[in-house]
Amino acid sequence: xxxxxxxxxxxxxxxxxxxxxxxxxxxxIYLDGNSLGALPRATAGRVAExxxxxxxRGLIESxxxxxxxxLPQRVGDKVARLVGAGPGEVVxxxxxxxxxxxxxxxxxxxxxxxxxxxxxxVSERSNFPxxxxxxxxxxxxxxxxxxxxxxxEEIEGLLDRAAVLMLTEVxxxxxxxxxxxxxxARAHEHGVLAVWDLCHSAGAVPVDLGGADADxxxxxxxxxxxxxPGSPAFLWVNPRHVDRFEQPLSGWMxxxxxxEMSPGYRPAEGVSRYLSGTPGIIGISALECGVDTLLxxxxxxxxxxxxxxxxxxxxxxxxxVASRLPGFTxxxxxxxxxxxxxxxxxxxxxxxxxxxxxxxxxxxGDFRAGSIAxxxxxxxxxxxxxxxxxxxxxxxxxxxxxxxHLVSVMDNDEWRDERFWTxxxxx
Amino acid sequence: xxxxxxxxxxxxxxxxxxxxxxxxxxxxIYLDGNSLGALPRATAGRVAExxxxxxxRGLIESxxxxxxxxLPQRVGDKVARLVGAGPGEVVxxxxxxxxxxxxxxxxxxxxxxxxxxxxxxVSERSNFPxxxxxxxxxxxxxxxxxxxxxxxEEIEGLLDRAAVLMLTEVxxxxxxxxxxxxxxARAHEHGVLAVWDLCHSAGAVPVDLGGADADxxxxxxxxxxxxxPGSPAFLWVNPRHVDRFEQPLSGWMxxxxxxEMSPGYRPAEGVSRYLSGTPGIIGISALECGVDTLLxxxxxxxxxxxxxxxxxxxxxxxxxVASRLPGFTxxxxxxxxxxxxxxxxxxxxxxxxxxxxxxxxxxxGDFRAGSIAxxxxxxxxxxxxxxxxxxxxxxxxxxxxxxxHLVSVMDNDEWRDERFWTxxxxx
Numbered sequence: 001x002x003x004x005x006x007x008x009x010x011x012x013x014x015x016x017x018x019x020x021x022x023x024x025x026x027x028x029i030y031l032d033g034n035s036l037g038a039l040p041r042a043t044a045g046r047v048a049e050x051x052x053x054x055x056x057r058g059l060i061e062s063x064x065x066x067x068x069x070x071l072p073q074r075v076g077d078k079v080a081r082l083v084g085a086g087p088g089e090v091v092x093x094x095x096x097x098x099x100x101x102x103x104x105x106x107x108x109x110x111x112x113x114x115x116x117x118x119x120x121x122v123s124e125r126s127n128f129p130x131x132x133x134x135x136x137x138x139x140x141x142x143x144x145x146x147x148x149x150x151x152x153e154e155i156e157g158l159l160d161r162a163a164v165l166m167l168t169e170v171x172x173x174x175x176x177x178x179x180x181x182x183x184x185a186r187a188h189e190h191g192v193l194a195v196w197d198l199c200h201s202a203g204a205v206p207v208d209l210g211g212a213d214a215d216x217x218x219x220x221x222x223x224x225x226x227x228x229p230g231s232p233a234f235l236w237v238n239p240r241h242v243d244r245f246e247q248p249l250s251g252w253m254x255x256x257x258x259x260e261m262s263p264g265y266r267p268a269e270g271v272s273r274y275l276s277g278t279p280g281i282i283g284i285s286a287l288e289c290g291v292d293t294l295l296x297x298x299x300x301x302x303x304x305x306x307x308x309x310x311x312x313x314x315x316x317x318x319x320x321v322a323s324r325l326p327g328f329t330x331x332x333x334x335x336x337x338x339x340x341x342x343x344x345x346x347x348x349x350x351x352x353x354x355x356x357x358x359x360x361x362x363x364x365g366d367f368r369a370g371s372i373a374x375x376x377x378x379x380x381x382x383x384x385x386x387x388x389x390x391x392x393x394x395x396x397x398x399x400x401x402x403x404x405h406l407v408s409v410m411d412n413d414e415w416r417d418e419r420f421w422t423x424x425x426x427x
Numbered sequence: 428x429x430x431x432x433x434x435x436x437x438x439x440x441x442x443x444x445x446x447x448x449x450x451x452x453x454x455x456i457y458l459d460g461n462s463l464g465a466l467p468r469a470t471a472g473r474v475a476e477x478x479x480x481x482x483x484r485g486l487i488e489s490x491x492x493x494x495x496x497x498l499p500q501r502v503g504d505k506v507a508r509l510v511g512a513g514p515g516e517v518v519x520x521x522x523x524x525x526x527x528x529x530x531x532x533x534x535x536x537x538x539x540x541x542x543x544x545x546x547x548x549v550s551e552r553s554n555f556p557x558x559x560x561x562x563x564x565x566x567x568x569x570x571x572x573x574x575x576x577x578x579x580e581e582i583e584g585l586l587d588r589a590a591v592l593m594l595t596e597v598x599x600x601x602x603x604x605x606x607x608x609x610x611x612a613r614a615h616e617h618g619v620l621a622v623w624d625l626c627h628s629a630g631a632v633p634v635d636l637g638g639a640d641a642d643x644x645x646x647x648x649x650x651x652x653x654x655x656p657g658s659p660a661f662l663w664v665n666p667r668h669v670d671r672f673e674q675p676l677s678g679w680m681x682x683x684x685x686x687e688m689s690p691g692y693r694p695a696e697g698v699s700r701y702l703s704g705t706p707g708i709i710g711i712s713a714l715e716c717g718v719d720t721l722l723x724x725x726x727x728x729x730x731x732x733x734x735x736x737x738x739x740x741x742x743x744x745x746x747x748v749a750s751r752l753p754g755f756t757x758x759x760x761x762x763x764x765x766x767x768x769x770x771x772x773x774x775x776x777x778x779x780x781x782x783x784x785x786x787x788x789x790x791x792g793d794f795r796a797g798s799i800a801x802x803x804x805x806x807x808x809x810x811x812x813x814x815x816x817x818x819x820x821x822x823x824x825x826x827x828x829x830x831x832h833l834v835s836v837m838d839n840d841e842w843r844d845e846r847f848w849t850x851x852x853x854x
Contacts, residue, residue: 025484032487039483047478047709048471055655056466057452059791060459064851068656095704097678098525125690130679130704133692137677141568148690222705228482229495229708249676250564251524252557259853261796263552263575265560277522277557278649281656282474283707364486369688424491426686 006316009396014300015309019393021293022226029363029398029405034172034200034342034388037226043289050285071288072253072279073272078291079225079234082303083198083217084208090236091271092284094249096199096220099235100134102247102274103216104166106237107193108142109245111163115191118163120145122155122192126381128172131197135166152178159190169207170200170340173368173384175314175332177205177340181212188213199223202234203294204310204341204390206303209236216241221283224341224390226290232283237271251276293392309391310341313399317343317387320403325410331384342388346370351383356420357409363402433743436823441727442736446820448720449653456790456825456832461599461627461769461815464653470716477712498715499680499706500699505718506652506661509730510625510644511635517663518698519711521676523626523647526662527561529674529701530643531593533664534620535569536672538590542618545590547572549582549619553808555599558624562593579605586617596634597627597767600795600811602741602759604632604767608639615640626650629661630721631737631768631817633730636663643668648710651768651817653717659710664698678703720819736818737768740826744770744814747830752837758811769815773797778810783847784836790829 010016023039024030030038054062063069076090083090093099104121111118121139123132125148132148139146144163149155155165165187170177184194196217201207203224209217215238221231246267252258253275256266267273297306318330321343331344347354355367365387387402409415437443450466451457457465481489490496503517510517520526531548538545548566550559552575559575566573571590576582582592592614597604611621623644628634630651636644642665648658673694679685680702683693694700724733745757748770758771774781782794792814814829836842 023479023483025486028486030486036482036487038486039478044475044478044483047474051466051471051474051655051713052450055463056450056471059452059455059457059465060463060793061786061791062656063853067852069852094521094525095678095707097680097704098521098676101676127690128679129682129685129688129690132690133677133679133682136692137673137675141675228478229489230705230710232707233704246564248564248568249525249528250560251522252555252560253524255556255560258556259796261556263554263556263559265563277524277660278657280522280659280707280710282713283657283710286478286709359488364488366487369686425494425496426490 003397003400006396006400013309013396015297015305015391018293018297018300019395021296022393024393027362029402031363031365031387031389031394031398031402033390033394034223034386035366036222036229037224037290037390038393040226040289040293042292043228043286046289047282047286050282068281071281071284072275075284075288075291076234076271078288078295079202080236082207082291082294083202083219083236084210085236086210089239089271090234091274092221092232092234092287093275093279094233096197096218096233097130097134098249098276099218099233100131100197101138102249103195103218103235103237104135104138104164105248106241106245107164107195107216108138108144110241111193115163118161119143120147120158120162121164121166122147122149122158122162123166124148125150126171126173127168128197128199131166131168156186159187159192162190162192164193164195166195168197168199170205172200173381174344175340175342177201177338179337180207180214184212184214200340205307214238221287221290225287226293227287228283228290230283231287231290232280235274237274242270247274249276253278297392306391310389311336311339313389313391313394313396314339314341314343316396317399317403320400321345324403324407327410331382341390342386345385346382347385350415351385352423353415353420354409355385357415357417358405361405361409363405430824430827433823433827440736440823442724442732442818445720445724445727446822448723449820451820454789456829458790458792458814458816458821458825458829460817460821461650461813462793463649463656464651464717464817465820467653467716467720469719470655470713473716474709474713477709495708498708498711499702502711502715502718503661503698505715505722506629507663509634509718509721510629510646510663511637512663513637516666516698517661518701519648519659519661519714520702520706521660523624523645523660524557524561525676525703526645526660527558527624528565529676530622530645530662530664531562531565531591532675533668533672534591534622534643535565535571537668538620542590545588546570547574547585547589548591548593549574549576549585549589550593551575551579552577553598553600554595555624555626558593558595583613586614586619589617589619591620591622593622595624595626597632599627600808601771602767602769604628604765607641608635611639611641627767632734641665648714648717652714653720654714655710655717657710658714658717659707662701664701669697674701676703680704680706724819733818737816738763738766740816740818740821740823741766741768741770743823744826744830747827748772751830751834754837758809768817769813772812773809774812777842778812779850780842780847781836782812784842784844785832788832788836790832
């Protein structure tokens with residue numbers, strides 16, 4: 001296999017036309033769409049329209065005339081198509097952290113009512129930290145214990161005592177992909193509610209919340225949904241739960257009739273009660289453009305085609321690393337069924353500097369620290385070089401060239417240059 | 428007094444040059460900046476830069492290179508200058524509703540520790556509903572009673588039992604302005620914490636949180652701060668409280684070291700612990716442009732000059748209504764010391780249709796329903812026509828012309844046309 005073979009794969013790839021939907025900087029190989037998705041070409045124009053026309057000219061009337069008031073549900077319905085949910089089941093709102101708070105609070109309310117003797121919430125120590133911080137807060141306030149496991153195999157033994165199992169479908173460090181349907185089924189067999197974080201899976205792997213019969217889910221707008229930095233997040237509630245409880249962040253936009261201005265809260269029917277304050281119109285509008293890039297893929301095979309290419313990209317990456325970079329260890333599962341849309345590597349020393357040296361060469365991946373402190377989420381784990389693939393715009397040749405650059409960084413000892421060792425605020 | 432006199436007042440007004448900072452639609456008299464501030468001219472360009480350059484070209488590196496990571500504090504420091512707070516005391520984050528949740532939760536934690544026998548939270552029935560919904564939720568979860576008063580005079584008698592007094596400085600319906608310093612002092616004399624909502628005062632009246640020695644405050648970005656629809660909100664915590672407790676929405680951005688990715692939450696020092704999830708970069712950047720319009724006024728007399736003009740505008744409005752529209756009642760306080768930056772009117776019938784007829788004439792105010800249901804926040808109150816004045820762009824002639832249009836709407840019975848009686852989703 002040589003570079004020409006890889007270029008030929010891109011030429012034959014049915015998803016290739018979709019790359020044109022993105023404004024990618026020249027000379028950059030962007031392998032960090034799992035952290036911040038690239039800019040869709042449509043976004044700048046749409047955001048300008050929202051700012052200049054809808055806000056600037058339409059002013060307050062745009063709540064009606066531009067249907068700003070319906071935006072969280074309208075974009076939510078589009079997201080629903082990517083995660084196996086039905087119309088009216090998803091809203092876009094707030095951040096992932098806040099949405100975890102809402103859905104976990106609801107799950108705990110249900111558990112307290114249906115199975116009050118169950119007093120633990122189970123999650124993984126390697127879960128994305130914000131999920132754990134929010135869960136800790138809720139568990140403390142409601143008298144639950146948050147029990148963190150170090151491997152998926154430990155979960156089973158805890159289910160008989162658990163109220164809620166809260167997992168992220170694709171691990172942010174390793175890309176490990178849970179079998180949502182199987183895990184949810186096991187949880188339900190033991191009477192446990194399953195809350196899923198889709199931050200690293202929505203838009204990257206086919207998600208079937210309805211098919212898996214999950215209970216609650218949240219997800220991120222700025223990773224594979226390409227919604228922009230700090231984009232609003234989304235949440236889903238299984239229809240069988242949605243009208244059972246109020247969520248505690250009961251702001252006016254979740255009220256059944258916000259403009260009645262009643263002093264008493266009466267929750268909206270359905271998932272709209274999971275709205276809280278006034279929605280960020282510019283941010284949700286940008287997110288809609290990002291979601292549209294994924295819906296555009298429906299004409300090219302949709303998420304099944306995206307998944308197939310994603311696995312082919314990470315497999316190519318893994319094969320090239322195995323053959324050309326013997327000093328690196330692949331930290332992502334090699335089994336396709338267990339691998340999300342990223343490849344994570346480790347190396348004996350210098351992971352941070354290697355990532356920086358790659359960035360100087362125009363190859364953007366990122367670094368995630370290993371066990372820098374006892375009690376770290378990654379205790380016992382090495383520092384990680386993360387490379388995400390986004391099949392809408394990542395080409396096979398990008399993977400080839402990225403590995404080429406990595407070989408050069410190592411062969412030339414470029415990473416030893418001291419300018420690559422200074423940490424930024426965000427690493 | 429005739430229209431020429433009013434035009435002459437605009438010519439002599441020192442704030443007149445600031446109107447050029449806004450992109451106002453031709454032919455519109457915009458008197459709804461208390462609901463959604465107008466678009467600053469700088470915003471479209473700045474938002475385009477954030478989208479195209481920082482996100483599109485800078486991609487993930489902009490967290491460091493464009494200092495996205497410091498944006499909530501940087502813009503918070505600018506907001507601080509408008510509300511009498513010091514640097515490092517304010518962050519921009521989330522929505523007003525969510526920020527009420529954070530600061531009220533903290534206030535209740537402090538009260539539970541310092542005065543556990545106090546079990547009520549006092550607010551006004553006429554407070555903006557979302558504050559009451561959030562307070563109800565927290566009170567229910569923590570075993571407090573939310574007691575709502577119907578007039579400010581009833582507050583005093585409750586203070587000996589109260590843990591927290593939660594008020595909005597300027598009432599959204601009537602524009603009634605509390606004396607923050609005096610009310611806070613009375614609260615403190617009785618051992619009660621004072622939480623202030625500045626949604627209708629920040630940027631419109633001089634606020635002095637430090638001088639008043641308030642305990643906590645939140646405020647809106649999209650009203651007088653001109654941050655755009657659904658703009659992020661802000662919050663302030665008195666430095667004597669800020670490190671005492673964690674707030675419950677403890678997302679990763681409020682962690683002392685978010686990129687350590689530790690599974691255990693360790694709150695950041697100071698007000699940064701009131702951040703939760705990933706900040707919405709586009710929204711905060713737009714808000715910064717809006718806040719900058721107010722900081723630009725510092726060269727023209729600042730908030731003192733804005734306040735003086737605001738009172739002159741609403742006084743002119745009130746005088747014209749009194750002399751030309753005898754069927755209308757002024758619902759805002761006529762005492763300057765008690766009036767925010769709006770004039771609210773009521774009329775025997777047709778308030779909604781009158782507002783719509785004015786909108787068709789290019790005069791944008793808004794409607795707030797009165798007691799449409801028993802238990803309504805405005806029980807016993809009439810339907811309201813609200814007209815906000817924003818001295819940065821509202822001219823004396825706008826007030827004159829608005830009243831002229833209102834006279835025409837009434838004299839011609841225009842409001843009786845049935846097309847003005849159909850309610851929009853947002854009224």
